[in-house]
Every structure is written in C-alpha cells, then in structure tokens.
Amino acid sequence: MSITTYTMPLGPVHVALxxxxxxxxxxxxxxxxxxxxxxxxxxxxMERLAxxxxxxxxxxxxxxxxxxxxxxxxxTYCNVVENALNLEIPERAKYLRVMAEEIKRIxxxxxxxxxxxxxxxxxxLFMHVMEVREIMQDVKETVYxxxxxxxxxxxxxxxxxxxDELIEYILKQLDVIxxxxxxxxxxxxxxxxxxxxxxxLGLLPPEDAEALGVCGPVARGSGLRRxxxxxxxxxxxxxxxxxxxxEDGCCVHSRTMVRIRELFESMKLIxxxxxxxxxxxxxxxxxxxxxxxxxxxxxxxxxxxxYYIRTNGSDTPARLKWRxxxxxxxxxxxxxxxxxxxxxxxxxxxxxxxxxxxxxx
Amino acid sequence: xxEIIKGHTQLIDNLTPLCANEDDIRHSADRYGNSYHWxxxxxxxxxxxxxxxxxxxxxxxxxxxxYENKDADLLMKELCYHFEVEGVIxxxxxxxxxxxxxxxxxxxxxxxxxxxxxxxxxxYKVKVTDHPNPKRLFLDETLDAGQLSTxxxxxxxxxxxxxxxxxxxxxxSKEQQA
Numbered sequence: 001m002s003i004t005t006y007t008m009p010l011g012p013v014h015v016a017l018x019x020x021x022x023x024x025x026x027x028x029x030x031x032x033x034x035x036x037x038x039x040x041x042x043x044x045x046m047e048r049l050a051x052x053x054x055x056x057x058x059x060x061x062x063x064x065x066x067x068x069x070x071x072x073x074x075x076t077y078c079n080v081v082e083n084a085l086n087l088e089i090p091e092r093a094k095y096l097r098v099m100a101e102e103i104k105r106i107x108x109x110x111x112x113x114x115x116x117x118x119x120x121x122x123x124x125l126f127m128h129v130m131e132v133r134e135i136m137q138d139v140k141e142t143v144y145x146x147x148x149x150x151x152x153x154x155x156x157x158x159x160x161x162x163x164d165e166l167i168e169y170i171l172k173q174l175d176v177i178x179x180x181x182x183x184x185x186x187x188x189x190x191x192x193x194x195x196x197x198x199x200x201l202g203l204l205p206p207e208d209a210e211a212l213g214v215c216g217p218v219a220r221g222s223g224l225r226r227x228x229x230x231x232x233x234x235x236x237x238x239x240x241x242x243x244x245x246x247e248d249g250c251c252v253h254s255r256t257m258v259r260i261r262e263l264f265e266s267m268k269l270i271x272x273x274x275x276x277x278x279x280x281x282x283x284x285x286x287x288x289x290x291x292x293x294x295x296x297x298x299x300x301x302x303x304x305x306x307y308y309i310r311t312n313g314s315d316t317p318a319r320l321k322w323r324x325x326x327x328x329x330x331x332x333x334x335x336x337x338x339x340x341x342x343x344x345x346x347x348x349x350x351x352x353x354x355x356x357x358x359x360x361x
Numbered sequence: 362x363x364e365i366i367k368g369h370t371q372l373i374d375n376l377t378p379l380c381a382n383e384d385d386i387r388h389s390a391d392r393y394g395n396s397y398h399w400x401x402x403x404x405x406x407x408x409x410x411x412x413x414x415x416x417x418x419x420x421x422x423x424x425x426x427x428y429e430n431k432d433a434d435l436l437m438k439e440l441c442y443h444f445e446v447e448g449v450i451x452x453x454x455x456x457x458x459x460x461x462x463x464x465x466x467x468x469x470x471x472x473x474x475x476x477x478x479x480x481x482x483x484x485y486k487v488k489v490t491d492h493p494n495p496k497r498l499f500l501d502e503t504l505d506a507g508q509l510s511t512x513x514x515x516x517x518x519x520x521x522x523x524x525x526x527x528x529x530x531x532x533x534s535k536e537q538q539a
Contacts, residue, residue: 040499083391213421213473231448232395295397295443295450297423308426308441321426328473360499 004028010345012041018115019356023345030341035334043360047321054315055081055155055289063149066324066358068108071100072300073322074153079234080296080307081155085287093157093284094236095277099170100144100152101235101298102266102273106177107136108301109217109259109266112353113188116256119346120197129184135177139170157283167274174267181267185260198253202336202348205250209332216303217262218329218352221255223248228299240272252351259353289313300325302353324358367396368449375414376400376451379407397450405455405464408442412467415451420444422467425477427485438487440464457487466492482506 005028012020020041026034046065050058063074075097082089114129137147143166144150152158162170188194204214209222219226227244229237245261247254291313297306303325310319329352336348366388377400380386385401402408421444428439437458444451457464466489468474479498481487486507489495496502 040497040501043499086392088392211472213423213471231445232393232450234391234393234395238393293399293441293452295452296391297450304423306424306443308424308443310428319426319428321424323424323477327476331473331475 005033008342019354021354021356025337025342025345027342030343032337032340032342032345035337037330037333039330039356039360041360042357044357046361050320051317055317056315058317058320059154060151062322063151063153065322065361066355067148068111068355069104069300069302069305069324069358070149071104071153072298072305074151075101075235076296076298076300076305076307076322077320078153078155079298080294080309083296084292084294084309084311085155085289087156087284087287089157089284090281091236091278092161092280093282095273096158096162096282097153098236098240099162099270099273099277100150100158102269103136103139103143103170104150105266105301106263107133107140108353109263110136112350113184113256113259116198116252116347116350117194119350120194122191122193125187125191125194132177132180132184135173135180139173142166142169154283156286157281159283161282167277170270171274174270178264178267181260181263185264188256188260195253197347198251198256198351199249200251200253201344202252202340202351203250204332204336206248208335209250212328212332212335214303214329214332216300216325216329216353217255217258218303218332220244220246221258221351222250226304228297228304232297234296234298236273237269239276240269242268242272252347255351289315302326302355302358303329322361324355324361326352326355326359330354330359365394366390366398367394368398368451369418369446372414372418372446372451373398376411376453379403379411395448395450397452399452399454401454401456405440405457405461408440408453408455408467409465409470411442411453412470415444415446416470418446420446420451422471422474422477423450425474425481427481427487429485438485440481440487442467463488463490465490468493 008025008027010023010025012022022038024036025032050061053061059074059077062077063070065073110129110133114126117125117129140150141147143162144152204222206223209219209224215226223246225244225246230244242265245258245265247257289311291311293310295308297304306323308321309317312318340348377386379402380400381403387399389397423443423445426441430437437456440455442453455464466478468478475494476498478489478492482489483498483500483506
C-alpha cells in the first residue's frame, strides 16, 4: 500500500445514505480502488417472524419488507402460496394485480430519479420530479386508500375491486402525467448537467453483470435482456403488450434511462389493464394446505423478487424465504465504484436503487 | 388439459444421476405455464457437480434457502438452491446431517452465491467449505454463528412469568444438553 493509499469509512450514518450501510473504501488520492461493504444495522428477523404467523397474516408482514417495492412482496408471496396450494385466481384479479404493480413501479422509478437529481445538486429538478410523482401518489391514495402499502393483494386474488369510476379516474391521471413524463425524459436524456454527472460513470460491463447475477434496471442498463415479466410471465402479463427496455451504456445514465423509459411501458400496461380487464369475481376461496414446497418470482421496480415456501399441512409455513433485488445488486458496486472519485460514490450508489431494509429483512 | 413442462432435456439428463432415487426428482408447472424442476441430491457434495452442469447451460443462481428441521432427533438442515435457465426454475435440495456435515461452496462457479453462502453460515450455522471470503455478512465476528436462533425473543421473555413458553424452552434445552 503506497503512502497515498488509505482506507476511508463511509456510513453507517451518512448524509449521502438513505439507510444505514457501512462502506470501507480503499482510496488512492481521490480515486476509489476497492469497496468493501458491511450491512446488518437493520436486520429485523422477518423470515423468522413469518414462520410464527399464518399464511394470511404473512400477506401483511411481507408487504412491510420494503416500502417502494411493498406491493411486489405481497404479490410474489401470494403467488408462491397459490403455487403451493395449486390455487387458480380469477382473471380479473390477474389484471388488478398488474395494475397495482405498475402504478407502484411508476412511483418507485420516479422516486429514484428524483433522488438522483438531488444528489447531482439539481434541486429544482428534484422538486419537479417529486411533484410529478405526487400524481401517482394521489392515484394510490384514491384507488387503494394508502400512499405506500396498497394492501390490495390477498391469497386467491385481490381484496377489493376497482370500479368503472376509479378506472376512469386512473386513465385521466395517466393523461395528466404523460406529457410531464415526456418532459422529464427529455431532461434526463439531454440536459448538460445530468449528462456530465452521470454518463460514463459507474461502469458495469455486461460480463460482470452476468457473473454477478444482477437484476432489474441494473442488469438491463448493462445490456442484459433480463425481466421476469418476459422470462417467466405471470398474472396478466402474458396477455399484455409491452417492450423490455434495455440500454447498453452500462453506466449510471443508462440505468436512469431504463427507469425513465420503463415509466411509459408501465403506463401502456395500466391502460391495457383498464381496457381489457374482464368482469367477474376478484377472489378465489382458500383451499386445503398440502405438505409441499413452491417457488415464485416476479419483477419488482428494482428487479427480481423471489420467494420460496415450504408448508407442513398447517396454516403456518415451515419455512418462508425471500430474496430481494438489492441483495443481488450490492456486490456490483465493487465493480461500478472502482476508479470513481469519492464525490461520485453517492450517485453510483443511488444508481442501483438500493434498499438496505429489504436486503437485511 | 395436459400440462406441458418446459426444460432442457440434456441438462435434466445430466442432473438425474446426481439423485439417489427416481422419487427424488419432481417436475411441475404453475397455472401460467412456468416450469419447475425439483431435485433432491444424494449428498451435499453433489451440488458442486450440479453447479458445473448448470454453469455450462448459462444458469443464473437466484437464491439459496436454508431450512432447519426442528425435530431434535434428526438435527438436520436442508439447503435448497434455486437456479434459472431460460425462464425455467431448477431447484436442488441437499441434506446436511451427522453423516454429511458440510456442503462445498459454489461461489467459485457462481460469484453471486457469495452472500447467500455467507448468510446461511452466519444465520443457520451451516458449514460451507472452500468459500473464498467466509466473512460475516450481518453480525459481528465476535458473536457465535446461529446466534439469532438461540436467542429468546423479548416477547417470550416478558411473558415468562405468566406463560409456560419460556420454561418449556429452558426444559427442552436442558434435555438436549443431557
């Protein structure tokens, strides 16, 4: 180690970090040579809790694993239970689940891009993106009664229907938000300040992305065609038309553009759900619980969420395990940050849309 | 309607001999037509062979789930490895017990197994050999592995005076030690 090389601790409490995580950065001058990461500050033992609650209560618990991906957790959890029970859910419920998921995806992607503008020091853009996001927050509150945890999924379908009046409201709000999203796309795509700060920064070559098994916009921003909605279609996704967004810049900017362009795909999906959703029941009745094991995965805003369940015939799972997208993406920071400057750490970190609470459970 | 189960025939043929019996292999599909293959491997070291075959087919490791069998007579743990190849899920269960107390690391073949293996070592006290970086993921190095499962939750402790739960735990750990 030369005299200009030193180890710099960052976190667990730091102004650039939204949640507690501890980085040990090996720095040479201003340049980062190596990154080591330690977590464990917000481990809540949620998997253990899940094994003390019945299958129905766990819908509420899993929705609290993460805030921005909350719906994806209850969605995937319900999927894995339904796989274990071999339970077919009504057609309308499949569309309603996709609709809730895509509404959450828009709000989640906008939150991440807003934070990026904030870290880049573009305060007016940060405020503007948050203002646009508020339209989706209003949709969530009006349709589901909550701004964060929608509490719509249940085993066998969804808890409540969305009537014609609410569907009309959702479509109207999409018409309001669309031109504003187009404006944001233009800013993130062409604005000199944003491009200077993000283009070519935090490189993750496709071969590293593949080896590290990254997922979500992090994988698609490095040119990997990886999206559970396409690879293992579920709910109403096989009946809907949308594109997989892939960028090959491998940098912070690419990951941002994947999220921005995905906003429009989500709008396409919500509109199709509103138009094509068949009438009918929204819940299937519960069936007897067998002794079995099952697996399910879905595409959350941050990437793939996977659930594994083992049942023992009782109403309490013998084992419930889940893996969140951030869990796979953290290690990629070691590649992304190598060669970056200390001042760029927060921007690179934000580009994986990290969630510490999710990772630690 | 007949169920169509997707999967790579060559890969399944390669993986089948790693199981001791035909009953150790199960194939299923969900209501969306997604396929799942379940293999119960003959011994934990077979996961290394499975990993080699899977790597050749450009598989992606999704997750490793540890399961602790609470039956005191068995004292065994099970690990379930979940892989994906072209949208199809391949699950491999290995049993760790007194006869087979260790499981080899697959991190040399799948770099993203690193955190999963460190987690099961730390939280489930699973012995993983040849892991390139067997450092703690969550808890401090000074705490014993499997510490969280030995601790008594605060709620149980507080209800100790009025319920039998705390005393039953003490009694059962005493019996196990004897």
